[in-house]
Amino acid sequence: MGMEQLFATRMERVRASEIRELLKLLDQPDILSFAGGIPDPALFPAADFDAAYSGVLRSSVAGSALQYSVSEGYLPLRQWLAEHMASIGIACTAENILITSGSQQALDYLGKLFLSPGDTALVGWPTYLGALQAFNAYEPNYDRLDVMANRDPAAIAATASEKGGKVKFAYLSADFANPTGETLGEAGRNRLLDLAEALDIAVIEDGAYQALRYGGEPVPPILSLDLARHGGDIEKTRTIYCGSFSKTLSPGLRVGWVVAASTVIRKMVLMKQAADLHSATINQMAIHEVARNGFDAQVAKIRAAYGARRDAMLDALAKFMPAGVSWTQPAGGMFVWVALPQAMDGARLLAKSLESERVAFVPGQAFYADGSGANMIRLSFSCADSAKINEGMMRLGRLVSSEI
Amino acid sequence: MGMEQLFATRMERVRASEIRELLKLLDQPDILSFAGGIPDPALFPAADFDAAYSGVLRSSVAGSALQYSVSEGYLPLRQWLAEHMASIGIACTAENILITSGSQQALDYLGKLFLSPGDTALVGWPTYLGALQAFNAYEPNYDRLDVMANRDPAAIAATASEKGGKVKFAYLSADFANPTGETLGEAGRNRLLDLAEALDIAVIEDGAYQALRYGGEPVPPILSLDLARHGGDIEKTRTIYCGSFSKTLSPGLRVGWVVAASTVIRKMVLMKQAADLHSATINQMAIHEVARNGFDAQVAKIRAAYGARRDAMLDALAKFMPAGVSWTQPAGGMFVWVALPQAMDGARLLAKSLESERVAFVPGQAFYADGSGANMIRLSFSCADSAKINEGMMRLGRLVSSEI
Numbered sequence: 001m002g003m004e005q006l007f008a009t010r011m012e013r014v015r016a017s018e019i020r021e022l023l024k025l026l027d028q029p030d031i032l033s034f035a036g037g038i039p040d041p042a043l044f045p046a047a048d049f050d051a052a053y054s055g056v057l058r059s060s061v062a063g064s065a066l067q068y069s070v071s072e073g074y075l076p077l078r079q080w081l082a083e084h085m086a087s088i089g090i091a092c093t094a095e096n097i098l099i100t101s102g103s104q105q106a107l108d109y110l111g112k113l114f115l116s117p118g119d120t121a122l123v124g125w126p127t128y129l130g131a132l133q134a135f136n137a138y139e140p141n142y143d144r145l146d147v148m149a150n151r152d153p154a155a156i157a158a159t160a161s162e163k164g165g166k167v168k169f170a171y172l173s174a175d176f177a178n179p180t181g182e183t184l185g186e187a188g189r190n191r192l193l194d195l196a197e198a199l200d201i202a203v204i205e206d207g208a209y210q211a212l213r214y215g216g217e218p219v220p221p222i223l224s225l226d227l228a229r230h231g232g233d234i235e236k237t238r239t240i241y242c243g244s245f246s247k248t249l250s251p252g253l254r255v256g257w258v259v260a261a262s263t264v265i266r267k268m269v270l271m272k273q274a275a276d277l278h279s280a281t282i283n284q285m286a287i288h289e290v291a292r293n294g295f296d297a298q299v300a301k302i303r304a305a306y307g308a309r310r311d312a313m314l315d316a317l318a319k320f321m322p323a324g325v326s327w328t329q330p331a332g333g334m335f336v337w338v339a340l341p342q343a344m345d346g347a348r349l350l351a352k353s354l355e356s357e358r359v360a361f362v363p364g365q366a367f368y369a370d371g372s373g374a375n376m377i378r379l380s381f382s383c384a385d386s387a388k389i390n391e392g393m394m395r396l397g398r399l400v401s402s403e404i
Numbered sequence: 405m406g407m408e409q410l411f412a413t414r415m416e417r418v419r420a421s422e423i424r425e426l427l428k429l430l431d432q433p434d435i436l437s438f439a440g441g442i443p444d445p446a447l448f449p450a451a452d453f454d455a456a457y458s459g460v461l462r463s464s465v466a467g468s469a470l471q472y473s474v475s476e477g478y479l480p481l482r483q484w485l486a487e488h489m490a491s492i493g494i495a496c497t498a499e500n501i502l503i504t505s506g507s508q509q510a511l512d513y514l515g516k517l518f519l520s521p522g523d524t525a526l527v528g529w530p531t532y533l534g535a536l537q538a539f540n541a542y543e544p545n546y547d548r549l550d551v552m553a554n555r556d557p558a559a560i561a562a563t564a565s566e567k568g569g570k571v572k573f574a575y576l577s578a579d580f581a582n583p584t585g586e587t588l589g590e591a592g593r594n595r596l597l598d599l600a601e602a603l604d605i606a607v608i609e610d611g612a613y614q615a616l617r618y619g620g621e622p623v624p625p626i627l628s629l630d631l632a633r634h635g636g637d638i639e640k641t642r643t644i645y646c647g648s649f650s651k652t653l654s655p656g657l658r659v660g661w662v663v664a665a666s667t668v669i670r671k672m673v674l675m676k677q678a679a680d681l682h683s684a685t686i687n688q689m690a691i692h693e694v695a696r697n698g699f700d701a702q703v704a705k706i707r708a709a710y711g712a713r714r715d716a717m718l719d720a721l722a723k724f725m726p727a728g729v730s731w732t733q734p735a736g737g738m739f740v741w742v743a744l745p746q747a748m749d750g751a752r753l754l755a756k757s758l759e760s761e762r763v764a765f766v767p768g769q770a771f772y773a774d775g776s777g778a779n780m781i782r783l784s785f786s787c788a789d790s791a792k793i794n795e796g797m798m799r800l801g802r803l804v805s806s807e808i
Contacts, residue, residue: 277658
């Protein structure tokens with residue numbers, strides 16, 4: 001017998017991520033890697049977590065920490081998050097918050113909640129690869145989200161209808177996006193809300209990098225602009241904000257959250273109950289302890305470190321890249337997005353780079369739902385010091401120059 | 405606008421669990437509750453977990469513990485589990501094991517992997533409510549799994565075909581099942597494998613309670629019998645074993661596992677990568693520390709405690725229940741399953757019991773995919789001492805007697 005014959009056809013949409021496979025191969029000590037989009041483990045508040053776990057496990061709540069819990073999440077953490085969200089312009093209550101196992105799980109649940117096979121999701125060209133992976137399981141079509149393109153909403157809806165479904169949501173990372181590092185300004189965010197209102201669709205705002213700003217003024221979250229359009233009544237909003245502690249405190253605890261109208265949250269709570277009951281109780285308690293005691297200090301620490309690395313990378317790119325190569329100027333996050341000359345192929349360049357220069361990065365094509373972007377590459381500066389960044393960009397610039 | 409209009413139709417299958425809502429209401433201090441199917445938090449190895457988290461966070465692996473990790477799970481834990489599975493008759497390697505966020509997540513992923521809308525899942529009448537909740541999201545039909553009924557496999561397949569799909573798997577908890585407490589014997593397990601081979605379907609063996617035996621000899625797991633049919637080659641088996649640390653070490657860490665042919669595991673790894681990246685790294689490390697240092701001692705401790713409570717409940721039922729009431733004699737687990745006289749309704753009895761006797765239990769109907777079982781009730785003995793069990797059964801027996 002072949003078990004594969006029993007697998008549901010939709011599972012053909014769950015494909016190996018070539019990028020993630022690639023990242024495993026790149027994990028060799030003699031390679032200067034700018035590939036992985038992960039936080040620097042040297043900056044994790046390990047001592048604070050040690051104190052938090054001990055504090056929980058030596059207290060009267062130890063039994064609760066190790067026990068089953070409610071699907072919506074640990075109430076004190078949801079209350080802390082409500083205050084945190086208010087501090088970035090999103091007034092809400094714990095009833096509007098669901099704790100998820102990282103924001104990746106929120107994307108999976110939102111795909112499950114909104115997408116029937118044949119529906120359309122609007123995403124950037126390029127967009128976060130993990131979002132495409134999460135949504136793919138629900139067999140959507142993709143159309144391009146470009147708020148500056150002035151496309152007629154009726155035409156977008158008609159295209160979706162021709163493909164056999166409806167437009168259900170627009171997904172984007174508004175701040176320091178993966179892979180581009182770019183931030184959508186307030187005017188763009190309002191145009192996005194105009195589009196979403198015209199199409200009567202949801203907006204999924206991925207705030208994974210929101211706290212990691214290294215300069216300039218914060219742009220109000222899309223959900224805060226949506227709130228302003230509805231007199232502050234979150235029940236009338238269409239924006240679903242996905243947050244994460246992975247880039248600020250630790251990804252290894254798998255704690256993220258969703259903020260939205262309670263109609264959305266209640267449905268997601270039922271989904272979570274059926275899918276994994278709840279996120280780990282003890283981790284929610286430990287995150288709550290570390291966050292309430294030192295979230296701002298931890299964010300200040302990583303902003304200073306990553307900000308210096310971003311500066312080092314932008315300086316080194318300017319110094320070593322030949323004419324014909326351009327790149328983004330991220331105000332935060334972990335990534336610089338590089339456009340090679342049109343004729344150059346990022347995947348082929350990576351193969352050569354690994355062979356001759358021992359420098360790693362991620363080719364850009366995987367981030368495009370339509371398979372374009374062959375000449376783009378993503379560089380991450382989060383895990384390298386200035387000297388390594390300078391050396392890496394020198395080598396990469398040398399290779400690119402030799403290819404032109 | 406109404407966001408609900410955007411929700412995918414399949415989400416109508418994600419319904420509130422009346423039982424779980426009920427359990428929240430029952431959480432009042434003056435109620436003697438035998439409702440919740442949860443471990444006793446007084447028996448959690450909290451000090452061992454405290455040492456494990458501290459050990460991890462004060463060591464050189466602290467950075468890894470807080471970092472992103474691989475979707476298949478922490479290798480040393482998967483290696484420990486391979487040895488543990490061998491000790492219960494299932495020879496396998498780490499390549500055959502995926503770490504999940506509790507075995508509930510395994511059930512969700514298996515529903516996602518196998519079920520297209522209209523397919524049929526074979527389940528017991530009754531069966532674990534959470535399994536029905538997990539599978540419901542994928543819109544299956546259910547047919548009754550009864551290995552002693554000698555139903556013609558061709559007739560089962562024909563029924564599934566009439567309903568617009570195929571039979572994809574049989575699901576059962578073979579040891580001390582929730583809600584019945586019953587264990588399927590070796591002959592029954594072999595008949596199940598015969599049926600699965602005749603239908604060419606998968607078998608999902610839920611081993612959540614497997615370690616909690618209080619008397620008698622262990623029955624070989626279905627996967628071990630399946631292995632024996634194929635010369636020990638796990639790649640040729642059709643049984644997927646779902647394990648959990650929730651009933652032995654702690655449910656609050658959300659660590660479970662799946663053991664199966666590597667074709668199944670590899671597909672599930674891709675699903676997990678897309679759905680939540682991986683289970684919490686630090687919890688996998690902490691569970692590994694506690695398991696390798698004291699799994700057997702912890703299991704011995706809870707077996708002794710729960711075994712005495714099972715005895716107390718069986719004794720009290722015999723003492724206080726009137727003629728016309730019968731119940732199972734579980735060799736392990738957490739539950740006794742009680743059949744009231746046919747005319748009696750478990751839900752109505754609960755309402756009266758809460759009012760006059762302040763005793764709680766779970767009405768049985770929710771555990772039946774076909775809505776039958778109105779005269780059944782589930783009693784859990786895991787969280788009550790002998791005195792409380794005796795008092796509770798005295799009150800319940802008094803009420804039932806007055807209703808006959």
